[in-house]
Amino acid sequence: MSTQMQQLYQQVILDHSRSRIGNQALLRDDATGAHGFSHQVNPTCGDEIELETELLDDGTIAVRWTGDGCSISMASASVLSELATEASVADMLDIEAKFHELMHSRGTLEADEEILGDAAAFTGVSKFPARIKCALLSWVAFKDALNQAQTSLEE
């Protein structure tokens, strides 16, 4: 097996793609806290995610999602959901920005595991231009949904 493949499909990614954190029915309008919703599609391959964020009283974000896609996109949504359970909104925005930067680095950046946690395992993905969108699909949905949740909080 080529090293590139091993770099791409880290065990962490394969594990997350099989047992997916946050993969559960959306509450939609039944959510009690400030919440937002986003539906993202990767038109080139049909990968799809519906993701919901809810701002909890303890300052963290609950993430729920359903989706259909490759192991990279599903594992990425799972890792994101796990990170959100322990992070503040400000932390998550920082993680999102760092993950975005990492994905567009074409393998030139060293991932900061302290901040990115399991998301650091996606470093190898950045060397595969066709798969970067897979890794970012849930993060795009997350950013969109979080933005809505924050807006609804302000209203």
Place this chain on the structure above:
Amino acid sequence: MFSRLRNDFPILDTRVGESALSYLDSGATSQKPQCVIDTFTEYFQQRNAAVHRGAHTLAVMATDAFESGREAVSNLVGGVPEQVCWTKNATEALNVVALGMDRASHGFGGESAGRFALGPDDSIVVTEMEHHANLVPWQQLAQSTGAQLRWIPVTDSGELDLSDLSSIVDETTKVFAFTHVSNVLGTINPVKILVARAREVGAFVVLDACQSVPHMPVNFVDLDVDFAAFSAHKALGPTGLGVLWGKSELLNSLPPVLTGGSMITTVTMDKSEFMDAPQRFEAGTQPVAEVAAFATAVNYLAEVGLDRIFDHERELARVLLDGVAQIPGIRVLGAAKDRIGTVAFDVEGVHAHDVGQYLDSQGVAVRVGHHCAQPLHRRYGVTASTRASTYLYNNVEDCERFLAALAEVRPFFGVQ
């Protein structure tokens, strides 16, 4: 013969990492023989000039190169050169027909275009196995004219379900647009049966021939279709070039969509008269080098023989289907007997994107995704599939390398 002609395609010597390349993605685009690449280069080295204007020697040579493409294509698919109109791609060719009918429906083109006018009492029929290129333009036409859009469903075995053909295609049907060969399932559709029904109700037939013309003998005159579309790049030619073929009388009354230079007879400040086909549909500067190169591609195909190419690929399809059937957890989409060397499948527990990535790591190039046929994939309960598609330059070894790599996919992803 087929083992020798592989050497005509320099790209097949490419290494993918440490592996040799097995290119099984010709359904998406074909590779080009050296003679086609040479024609393209030589055009710019020796013959480049503006066509259809200017009296100088180069202009004459360029015009000859351009027009020889039409002749090569009409020799391949039937009819006369004037029935061959160049477009940007097959998608544009299908849009030229659909949008031309839209224009006719809104009063363009005078009396002779009236036959193409649609309204709320009319219907347009497509099939559930269409590429988006032969579906979306008809959805747009239906929306614009109020006509009803209907479709022929697909059976589990990947064939058109013709049990309700006579009620789906009925007296209201103005257009019957369908693919000759499915780009996903590889199924060859019974064109003559479909055309016969269209004739009974007076509907125009539009054939998507993208997956048939490169792989089998096709004669649009024998098939008696009204319009047909295909692309050069899937038939050993360059990108940026498609063909709209039509019956001359119909082409000459269809309102053009792209208007401007090179397609008019007289222009005054308030109106214009248009030329007949093919120039009618060729506004602006045309892809002359592409046409010249495509002429070489078509002649190459004719020299090999489309009947022999068809037989060769049928044999490869058999190897692929027999081999895939031996691998646990693989479900082939469709099972049509009458088919080309295109096999799409779902790997249980592994997404198509991951399948394609693994195969690539073994030097095997396939297509993954919905192949621009989302409704068809929905019909089979999947959003994406993996597709292996052959061409004349593939051999049994390519198929075996593909099968060996495919057998490793589920173990690699830890799926039992």
